[in-house]
Amino acid sequence: MASVADQLAANVNWRAFARATELQQRILFALGALVVYRLGTFIPLPGIDGEVMSEIFQQQAGGIMGMFNMFAGGALERMSIFALGILPYISAAIIMQLMTAVSPTIEALKKEGESGRRTINQYTRYLTVALASFQAYGLSIGLEAMSGPSGPAVGDPGWFFRATTVITIVGGTLFLMWLGEQITARGIGNGISLIIFTGIIATVPAALASTLELGRTGALSPLFIVTLLVMLVAVVTFVVFMERAQRRVIVQYPKQQRGNRMFGGETSHLPLKLNTSGVIPAIFASSLLLLPASLASFTGGAGPEWLATVSALLGRGSPLFLMIFAGLIIFFAFFYTSIVFNPQETADNLKKHGGFIPGYRPGQRTAEYLDYLLTRLTTVGAIYLAAVCVLPEILISQYAVPFFLGGTSVLIVVSVTMDTVAQIQSHLIAHQYEGLIKKAKLRGRRT
Numbered sequence: 001m002a003s004v005a006d007q008l009a010a011n012v013n014w015r016a017f018a019r020a021t022e023l024q025q026r027i028l029f030a031l032g033a034l035v036v037y038r039l040g041t042f043i044p045l046p047g048i049d050g051e052v053m054s055e056i057f058q059q060q061a062g063g064i065m066g067m068f069n070m071f072a073g074g075a076l077e078r079m080s081i082f083a084l085g086i087l088p089y090i091s092a093a094i095i096m097q098l099m100t101a102v103s104p105t106i107e108a109l110k111k112e113g114e115s116g117r118r119t120i121n122q123y124t125r126y127l128t129v130a131l132a133s134f135q136a137y138g139l140s141i142g143l144e145a146m147s148g149p150s151g152p153a154v155g156d157p158g159w160f161f162r163a164t165t166v167i168t169i170v171g172g173t174l175f176l177m178w179l180g181e182q183i184t185a186r187g188i189g190n191g192i193s194l195i196i197f198t199g200i201i202a203t204v205p206a207a208l209a210s211t212l213e214l215g216r217t218g219a220l221s222p223l224f225i226v227t228l229l230v231m232l233v234a235v236v237t238f239v240v241f242m243e244r245a246q247r248r249v250i251v252q253y254p255k256q257q258r259g260n261r262m263f264g265g266e267t268s269h270l271p272l273k274l275n276t277s278g279v280i281p282a283i284f285a286s287s288l289l290l291l292p293a294s295l296a297s298f299t300g301g302a303g304p305e306w307l308a309t310v311s312a313l314l315g316r317g318s319p320l321f322l323m324i325f326a327g328l329i330i331f332f333a334f335f336y337t338s339i340v341f342n343p344q345e346t347a348d349n350l351k352k353h354g355g356f357i358p359g360y361r362p363g364q365r366t367a368e369y370l371d372y373l374l375t376r377l378t379t380v381g382a383i384y385l386a387a388v389c390v391l392p393e394i395l396i397s398q399y400a401v402p403f404f405l406g407g408t409s410v411l412i413v414v415s416v417t418m419d420t421v422a423q424i425q426s427h428l429i430a431h432q433y434e435g436l437i438k439k440a441k442l443r444g445r446r447t
Helices: 002-019 021-040 050-059 064-071 087-099 104-110 114-145 159-186 191-217 222-244 280-299 305-313 319-340 343-352 364-399 407-446
Strands: 246-252 255-258 261-264 267-273
Touching: 021 159, 021 191, 021 407, 064 191, 087 114, 087 159, 087 191, 087 280, 087 319, 104 114, 114 159, 159 191, 191 222, 191 407, 222 364, 222 407, 246 364, 267 364, 280 319, 280 364, 280 407, 319 364, 343 364, 364 407
Parallel strands: none
Antiparallel strands: 246 267, 255 261
């Protein structure tokens, strides 16, 4: 009976989707924009030897360049106009969110509503230009110092090459920022996340091919590859379960008498996610830990001795790397959660609207209870994030597993998939409600 009911529900959803022409147009627009993004990842920068860059990336695929290349959908490996991808914009957005907890001015703008949000978005764009310019200039210097078995990566180094590289890469990043905003406004939402999702998914076929090649050559046994795939499915299932996990706090609203009628008395709930911080802690921790290796690779071995020493000590897969990686993830999980969720503000809002948690007085006592619950949930969520991100690092370092199995990439893919499905379902529900309202109006006119 359950299977028949599920099949009927699926048929209803497909019928609703077939009638939702606006949703179909939004999906087609999003797919078209993502195709444009993928085409841009194959347009190379001027003055770059693509064959040399391919040789260099085969040697340094396990470092921070490999991680950035995964997020950029292979654009960094090919040194295309989208070499930095959308990462500068993400970094700028995260920095602006962190600034709300430090700067009273930014915090005041956040509380102003729509006008304040637009001002913060404008500041985020300016910061994106600054970060992209800095990273593009560092990348141009690093490219001039790189060389492979076939020769140098840059045929004609100099200030002209640096200027053209900075202008092209910054322009590509700003175009992706605009493209993501268009997907959010005219597509199905989550434009920036969908761009990152597309970049990660685009690297999966090549990673699977390399894994099968390792099995063919005998570097990996067939049993190990099958076990690896089963583990990947288990990890994805575990991530879905943990990302959907939440603690529902009961909120009661008292009854109010207005004239001869009673209002209120409803019971609702306040959902507290187990992983409130999302994938941000993993991204921050990875960037900080792999920064020394990135700087060492950009200097081409001509940097200071301490930089080479730190880079060697923090090699991927080393015990020190894993310990610091897990510690940074746990720290950023607590830090970012404290920014995105304020127990005192939530308690004040409940008190303002007449709501209360049974057994706790409105105001300070409710804030303390919410803070207690949030601390316990964040502890479990931080341990979950650390486990999902650290265990794949061991597989990558010990067994040369392709980088697409990294915990950060799995978290992003699963989270974006769940959010996109939720967006599509919300559009379908809105379309159904619009149809019911139109039918009700027609019936009202007839009567």
